[in-house]
Amino acid sequence: MALPKSYNRLELGQVLSALGAIAAGVIVGMCLIDPNRSVLVMALAGMAFTASLLVFSRLRLYPDRVRAKQTEAMLDLARGTLDTMSEGLDVDGAQKACDLLLPATNTVAVAITSRTSILGYSGVDKDLNPTNGPIRTAATHDVIEHGEIRVIKTAAEIGFPIDRHVINAAVIVPLRQGGETIGTLKFYYPHPRKITETQLSIAEGFGELLSSQLDASALEEQHQMAVSMELKALQSQINPHFLFNTLNTIAALIRTDPAKARDLVREFATFYRRTLEDSSDLIALSREVDQAQRYLMLEVARFGEDRLQFSSFIPDDAASCLVPSFVVQPLVENAVKHAMPSEGTLHIGVEARREGNDLIIQIMDDGTGMSTEERERIKEPDDGVGLGMAMRNINARINSYYGEESSMDVESVEGEGTTVVLFLKNACTRSIGSLVSVEH
Numbered sequence: 001m002a003l004p005k006s007y008n009r010l011e012l013g014q015v016l017s018a019l020g021a022i023a024a025g026v027i028v029g030m031c032l033i034d035p036n037r038s039v040l041v042m043a044l045a046g047m048a049f050t051a052s053l054l055v056f057s058r059l060r061l062y063p064d065r066v067r068a069k070q071t072e073a074m075l076d077l078a079r080g081t082l083d084t085m086s087e088g089l090d091v092d093g094a095q096k097a098c099d100l101l102l103p104a105t106n107t108v109a110v111a112i113t114s115r116t117s118i119l120g121y122s123g124v125d126k127d128l129n130p131t132n133g134p135i136r137t138a139a140t141h142d143v144i145e146h147g148e149i150r151v152i153k154t155a156a157e158i159g160f161p162i163d164r165h166v167i168n169a170a171v172i173v174p175l176r177q178g179g180e181t182i183g184t185l186k187f188y189y190p191h192p193r194k195i196t197e198t199q200l201s202i203a204e205g206f207g208e209l210l211s212s213q214l215d216a217s218a219l220e221e222q223h224q225m226a227v228s229m230e231l232k233a234l235q236s237q238i239n240p241h242f243l244f245n246t247l248n249t250i251a252a253l254i255r256t257d258p259a260k261a262r263d264l265v266r267e268f269a270t271f272y273r274r275t276l277e278d279s280s281d282l283i284a285l286s287r288e289v290d291q292a293q294r295y296l297m298l299e300v301a302r303f304g305e306d307r308l309q310f311s312s313f314i315p316d317d318a319a320s321c322l323v324p325s326f327v328v329q330p331l332v333e334n335a336v337k338h339a340m341p342s343e344g345t346l347h348i349g350v351e352a353r354r355e356g357n358d359l360i361i362q363i364m365d366d367g368t369g370m371s372t373e374e375r376e377r378i379k380e381p382d383d384g385v386g387l388g389m390a391m392r393n394i395n396a397r398i399n400s401y402y403g404e405e406s407s408m409d410v411e412s413v414e415g416e417g418t419t420v421v422l423f424l425k426n427a428c429t430r431s432i433g434s435l436v437s438v439e440h
Helices: 003-033 039-084 091-104 138-146 197-256 258-276 285-303 329-339 372-377 386-402
Strands: 109-113 118-123 150-152 169-177 180-189 282-284 308-314 322-324 346-355 358-365 407-413 417-424
Touching: 091 109, 091 118, 091 197, 138 150, 138 169, 138 180, 169 197, 180 197, 197 258, 197 285, 258 285, 282 285, 285 308, 285 322, 285 329, 285 346, 322 386, 329 346, 329 358, 329 386, 329 417, 372 407, 386 407, 386 417
Parallel strands: 308 346
Antiparallel strands: 109 118, 109 180, 150 169, 169 180, 282 322, 346 358, 358 417, 407 417
């Protein structure tokens, strides 16, 4: 960086202004004791004294502004570099990071590599270091093997031909993920004297910064994989009992009500096709509620309308808001499995409302309810099966899509029923077309 040169100029300015103030002060003093003093000379000396003091005071304060600007620039650079590595160590992010770092240092080139190839390169000799080309320098292989930073002060030590004169020094920093060296960050200089303490601190700092970002990216990827695997497990839980119960119901209706049996076969096929679809994308709320209603239609056929009824109210302005698939239907299914009273009718309802760009969804039943202990237990992370896993997975996915401000709350009273409230922050900032509401 140019910071040391700036301070040299500042120090010189401070010395000159101080000497000017002293000289002007001496002249003013001599004029005061000289009976033949010149008023004009004394006036000019006084003005010079005042101006020198003002300049000196201003320069004394200036380093603070320099430091503030340098700090702000470094923070902006750090934020930008972190953003480039948000998806891990890949070609696109590495090249963007190199482009950002090159003008912020005294280097002639900046490079980022994986363990085997060049991912990004900016500066001189860019044409000799193509993306995905092999690592050419022995020093880089050495850093990857030993995982320690190296400061190199000759072209030969870097591994370049001895007749080269453009790059003659380098700082090579290991990039780590999970404690393992997975690549390098390299700063190339025209001369060893360019590797100042400031430059070395920048290299080490950005190496640690990028390594931390790579660790964070890996943890986020593992979290997403775990949530996805849980979702697949939830989907697979639908298959055995529900499958055979529904097929038995349809088989019985074929004899007594063939038309209804045909309708159920069609709905059953649609339900399973939707269940087995990729559930990684957001879908319109109306579609998710349709899937919940389709599930309930099959269960009503099994239990009878005297035992199970379903209703929903989704206003037009909420119907097209985007939600993760498989968030409403599992909660409706849990109500059927866990809240069905021994006699009488279980009523299940789904309602939604929009508040600005936020979406609130309620899944309600008037079934057996839960005790306080049961309600707290299903929220525990180690409740790895059934209702607990479903609740945890839904909560994790809405937090992933909408942030930590989103939430899932459970209200329940034994013998009176349960209400699950999903609050999705900014779920309605995007929508799919103009979809109609679902009212049944």
